Amino acid sequence: MTETLAANLAAVLFAGAPLALAALGETLSERAGVINLSVDGTILFAAMAAFAAARTTGNAWLGMAAGALAGALVAGVLAVAGLRLKAPILAVGFILTLLCRDLAYFLGHPHARQPGPDLGVWAIPGLADIPFLGTVIGRQSPVVYLSLAALAAITYFLYRTRAGLCLRAAGEAPRAAFARGIPVQRLRTLYCLVGGAFSGIAGAAYSLGVKPGWGHPQGAEGAGWIALAIVIFGGWRPSRVVLGAYFFALIQVAGIHLQDSLPGVPATIFQIAPFPVMIVTLLFINIRRSGRFRDAVQGLPLLGRLAGKPPAGAPGALAGVLDQDAA
């Protein structure tokens, strides 16, 4: 019983790792004031690049590096078009998401359905042998450790370093930050690239770990959109964003189990389940953030207490773009 639970928790950590990586990258980018809608395409493109590089060199970690580079490259196009040339950034991001998806399938054609290296499993000395914990976290794919390390690093960076403060200032109050001598535009470009690299690592985590290999379709389609929704869901805070990633991973894992117990239902139904859930969670979180809801709830004795503090909103520069006011 406990071993099954441990195995399931391990599966959630595993399935949630790429989502967490992509969502953390997008959190950095959005906290700096750049909405990068290209995450979904970036993940696929980077997954292809990572697998192709790993297959050519025989080294999965070189593949991971190629994935990060591919992600930064896509973000670079977004930065040039959206930040430097000032083209509408939502449009550019959306075009990039479609373009990268097709580019991945076109360039990845020779690598489709081929065997290739993956990242394998790491056994952490000392931790791996502890009964329950060992299964959950002691013998995991490197992508799990990568996602946890990214969470710790990004949280520390955002809230405990001066550079993190500058990043938040660029997204929260760009004019004030600029007046205080912070190079807003340069920082935004930088963190857009870093965020893109994280999406790229997420793509590599799919093709070298969670959904190994490359094919048409790859199996990670739509993950980037879930990651984008998770950032809103998590209120642009790294720890909550990662919790959101595990929530969606839980749905995926539960889907796999339900699939076994309900063999009559086509598998695709379980694969699409996260998307309606995504809509409902956004609905829930945005209604909780709305002023009208808070006013209505305030007067009620029990609900008013339960509603608690308003959930964190978007960074100042993005307010209302993706979590808009009702019309």
Added chain:
Amino acid sequence: MTKPPRALAALGIALAATLGVLVLAQAPPLTTLAVLFGGGIDSGAAWMKTLSAFIPLFLCASALLVTYAAGLWNIGVEGQITMGAIFATGLLRLPDPAAFPPVPALALALAGAFCGGALWALLSGALRVHGRVHELFSGLGLNFAATGVGLWLILGPWKRAGMASLSGTEPLDEAFRLPGFAGKPASMFGVLVAVAAFALVVWLLRRTDWGLKLAAVRQNLKAARLIGLSPGRRMLEAMALCGGLAGLAGGLLVTGLYHRLIPSISGNFGYTAILAVLMVSLAPWAVPLSCLFFAVLLAGAVQLPMALELDSSLSGVIQGVLVLAFLAAGRLGLGARFSGDGS
């Protein structure tokens, strides 16, 4: 000194980028481009394929002009096409083909397709207007949901007698198909529908109060609310019309092309239409041209796997690169503007 048209500059950038991609994929660049463009225009049959792609593309692009006019990012067109196709198939399964006259049956099915798409779009619109969920997320989520509903119907309640197969539902009775064209089963009736829909949309947006109100909502939501334009209502109307036209495209795919419900019947037309509209920066007069061009690419791309062992997604790559090139050319001030009102 007169500059060359901006479109030429953008085409140049896009061509260079496409050649780069082809070299990277170790494909013969000129042969590939020849297959890609020739496959859509080099024979009567090729033109039929191009027009078959042009119908849903042009309908969806016209539909998107409405939501863009209201400042909405409707990326749920794929799902709206699928819902239209599902409604049309469902309605045509009801009557007995021997007893029910085909013309009213087809008219009802297409009207049902319009309603199906409109309902799906209204769901997305209501989530935006009343639930504060951005239409990007609801649209995308509902696309996946519509695909799921379609698959469930194909493999479950509407499966072919004796076997559930991904090849689709039982084909429609001959009587319930739109008439073919020039001896081919594909119907060209949709071209008329698409052209009529485009004319209607342009008239609504350019010549009516309603179009003006949508523009007001797009340009300043707060001001529109203050002067009593009820932006929420206008957004829902725009979504409904857009979804309806997309649904009609789905209905035409069922009755005029595939003659049954198949998985992923929306065939990326919804996403491609977004690119077709963005490429010409929403300038209505240029939308038919961009749609026709993209349709040629789509029809030609189908030949790529067989002729050159390349993935057909090359058409999507070229489309994406083109749109980015047009955006960049506009921002860099390359070439002369080709439209008085393009932004």
